[in-house]
Amino acid sequence: MAEWCADHLRNCEGWKSAGLELSTTSDENAKWLDACIRQLVSWSDCTSLGGFHTSIEKLVASDPEAIMARTFLVGLSGLGTEAAARNVEFAKKMDQLEIDAEKYGNAREKRHAKAAILWGRGKHHEAAIEWDKLLDDYPTDLIAVKFSHDAHFFNGNQIGKKNAIEKVIHKWNADLPCYSYLHGMYAFGLEECGIYDDAETQADRALQLNRFDCWASHAKAHVLEMNGRHKEGKEFMYKTEDDWRQGWMLASHNYWHTALFHIEYAEYESALGIFDREIANRFNKTNSLLDMVDASSLLWRLELEGVNVGRDRWRKIEHLSKFIDNHSIVFNDVHLGLAIYRQEDLETEKKLRNSLEKYSSLLSEDNAQISKTIGMPLYDGMLDFARCDYDTAAETMYPIRDKVVQIGGSHAQRDLFVQTLIQSCILSKDPKNWALTPELLVERETLKHDSLLGQRLADKFRALHPL
Structure with missing residues (x-):
């Protein structure tokens, strides 16, 4: 499927002729960098190259000191939400890259390194701005295109996500990789x-x-x-x-x-x-936080619909304790907390919650500030619902409902929280929470047209709270 990735990989001269010069003198490194970004953008393996992970290994081996390759890997780790500045080894890599990029990198590479390091150190909005600025000067820079797109997604910036592509797409030739x-x-x-x-x-x-x-x-x-x-x-x-x-x-x-x-x-x-x-099965092979989010979200949505998914299914989302101090984006933390709680691992869930609260006091990171003002109330509200404390869940989540977009994700993904808030209001014992339900149903229908699930929620509300 992705065999096209291996065609005409750019060597140093190829990158230079594209206006994207590299400081490395290794043609192999230049080609493996091209191979890696092509596979990343296509979300797929090129088997003739050995696949994405093998390509990463060869990228590193071909020139361990190459500035753009190292910058790509720092950006990949940070935007992959698998590493952050609190990871000692990752922090060392960023520190050394910062020094080396200034000494040996060309002008474009220095700007790329700055953006990747800003993201890795938790300055997510500044990083997105830097990648967007790179696109102003280098509209065919595929690494900047991909990282900008992902950064805006995690920042909950829909307009930025649209505009970043909109301003470059007409500057590309159809034959570009x-x-x-x-x-x-x-x-x-x-x-x-x-x-x-x-x-x-x-x-x-x-x-x-x-x-x-x-x-x-x-x-x-x-x-x-x-x-x-x-x-x-x-x-x-x-x-x-x-x-x-x-x-x-x-x-x-x-x-x-x-x-x-x-x-x-x-x-x-x-x-x-x-x-x-x-x-x-895929999560247990990849151990990717993206796959964890999908698994947790799907089971939770089914439970909201009254389906008994069984504790064993929740426990198929394995080895979650290793993520409890990650805190790259709070969107992940909320889904992580739901899964751990549903696995009845209450001690680990408590550790996650305490870790998230401690992390939220870090004023140096954008995600920490969002975690404090939005993420923590959302986390607590969702867990209140899990504990069947519907009054508290409704009262905790309702005031932040218009701000949840800031934790990132898509409208479809964040609908998990909308559905839970509506169910909280329907199941609440407090009439003032019941009264919020019609407004919330209209808000959801305005965003998600002709939803059959939304109609079921409305029917449930009318059945439990007849006029």
């Missing part, structure tokens, strides 16, 4: 800004150019969900499954989207089947 993938990225930015018709057009364009573009399939799934076209969405995901599932880094997430279409139709066994066959 990964050109088609820009249309999928643009589609997702447009969708998150509620510009659904244009988003679908861009997603379709990307898929016409490359049917294996799993990010474009993902963007189209978002459009179909937000527009209430659930039957069409389900059919689209199954029809194209053999295309997008080959993008292994995103396959679990696209299966998650497929399960959401089933949940809209109350097809719970089908959603559980996707969890059992695809999502749980």
Whole structure:
């Protein structure tokens, strides 16, 4: 599927002729850098290159001191939410890169290093600005394109995500590596800004150019969900499954989207089947926080629908204790807390909560400040719901509902919190919380049109609180 990645990999001269000169003199390093960013953008392995992880190993081995390669890896680790400044080894890598980039890097590499280090040290908004500035001067810089797109996603900046691609896409030639993938990225930015018709057009364009573009399939799934076209969405995901599932880094997430279409139709066994066959197994192979989020989110949504998913399914999301001090983005922490609590590992959940509270006092990191003002109340509210304290859950989450976007994620992902708040108000014993429900149902319907799940929530409210 991704064998095209190996075609015409750029050596040092190739990067230079593209206006993206590297300071390394190793043609092998230059080619492996090209191979890595192509596979990352396509979310897939190029088997003729040995796959993404092998390509990373060869990138490092080909020139361990190369500034742009090291910068790419620092950015990858930070934006992958697997490392942060509190990780001692990662902090050392950033410190040394900062020194070496200033001594040996060229002008573009210094700016890239600055952005990657800012992100790694928790200055997420400043990092996004730096990547966007790089795109002003180097619009075909694929590394800046990818990192800017991801940064805006984690920052909850929908407009930034759209605008960053919008300002460069017309400056690319169609024969440039990964050109088609820009249309999928643009589609997702447009969708998150509620510009659904244009988003679908861009997603379709990307898929016409490359049917294996799993990010474009993902963007189209978002459009179909937000527009209430659930039957069409389900059919689209199954029809194209053999295309997008080959993008292994995103396959679990696209299966998650497929399960959401089933949940809209109350097809719970089908959603559980996707969890059992695809999502749980993939997380235990990748141990990726993205896959953990999908697994936790799917089981929680099914429980909100009244489905008994069973403790054993929660326990399939394994080895979670190693993430409790990570705190790269609080979006992950909330999903982590839900999974650990549902596994009945109350001691580990308490450690996570205490660790998150301690981390939230760090004024030096953007995510720490967001964790303090939004993340902690959201975490507590979701756990209050898990403990069946619906009054407290409603009173804790309602005041922050318009600010939750700042923790990152997509509209579809954050709907988990919207659904939980609505259920909290419906199940609350306090009439003032009941009274909030109609407003919340309207807010959700305005964002997610023709939702069958939303209709079930409205029916539940009327059944429990008749006029």
